[in-house]
Amino acid sequence: MSVPVWCADLAANFWARVGESLPFPRDLRHVIASAVPLSVIELRGVSVDGVRHWFERISLPIPLDEPDRPLRACLVAWLGDGFAFVDALDDAGEQRFSIAHELGHFLRDYLKPRETVARRLGASALEVLDGRRPPTPIERFQAVLRNVPIGPFTHLLRRDDSGVPLSAAERESELAADRLAFELLAPAAELNDPRDRAELITRLVSEFGLPLLQATQYAALLLPEGRDAGRVARFLIQ
Numbered sequence: 001m002s003v004p005v006w007c008a009d010l011a012a013n014f015w016a017r018v019g020e021s022l023p024f025p026r027d028l029r030h031v032i033a034s035a036v037p038l039s040v041i042e043l044r045g046v047s048v049d050g051v052r053h054w055f056e057r058i059s060l061p062i063p064l065d066e067p068d069r070p071l072r073a074c075l076v077a078w079l080g081d082g083f084a085f086v087d088a089l090d091d092a093g094e095q096r097f098s099i100a101h102e103l104g105h106f107l108r109d110y111l112k113p114r115e116t117v118a119r120r121l122g123a124s125a126l127e128v129l130d131g132r133r134p135p136t137p138i139e140r141f142q143a144v145l146r147n148v149p150i151g152p153f154t155h156l157l158r159r160d161d162s163g164v165p166l167s168a169a170e171r172e173s174e175l176a177a178d179r180l181a182f183e184l185l186a187p188a189a190e191l192n193d194p195r196d197r198a199e200l201i202t203r204l205v206s207e208f209g210l211p212l213l214q215a216t217q218y219a220a221l222l223l224p225e226g227r228d229a230g231r232v233a234r235f236l237i238q
Helices: 005-018 048-057 092-121 123-129 168-185 197-206 212-222 226-237
Strands: 038-043 073-078 081-087 153-155
Touching: 005 092, 005 168, 038 048, 038 092, 048 073, 048 081, 073 092, 081 092, 092 123, 092 168, 168 212, 197 212
Parallel strands: 038 081
Antiparallel strands: 073 081, 073 153
């Protein structure tokens, strides 16, 4: 089973930072803080207002310019630190996947771009990403700064009235965070080249602790069928 190079690299880098491998099912919340600057926050029901009020209570008024609505989970990152909000009312499997999904966003969409900028332009360039100063003329011409979030990074996932992510970039980001979460919780190398999708789903739920919906989605990625096979295969090898 093929794993996207970017996904395999990010997963391997994360476990190298952790310095140990966890037994299955994996509860990432106990090792995240030792590897990356990301804190897991449990709220009894996650919403835009709930996240906004949490930051107000610690005197860190992060601007969230979206109207209030319920969220499954969300990620907010600022000045190099991240906060992954998950619903304390969810069962263990849902929380496990929500944490891995938000960690996926943090690693791919926030931390990696920052580390790339720091490596190529120097640590002082992070002041631009954090909104502390405008870019210098030289920095302005550096392509590495393109498409890197400036100021507080929030991943609340805007959706239309039917619940679909609004833009192609947001849909791609969601798929990528899911793919990385799958690899962190149930590495493809541990699945022993399965052939039967139903059996694989059962293993993903019972052995690796994935919720049934996500187990079904992962199995469909690994064992594509019919007209979706080509599209899924292209995503797997990107």
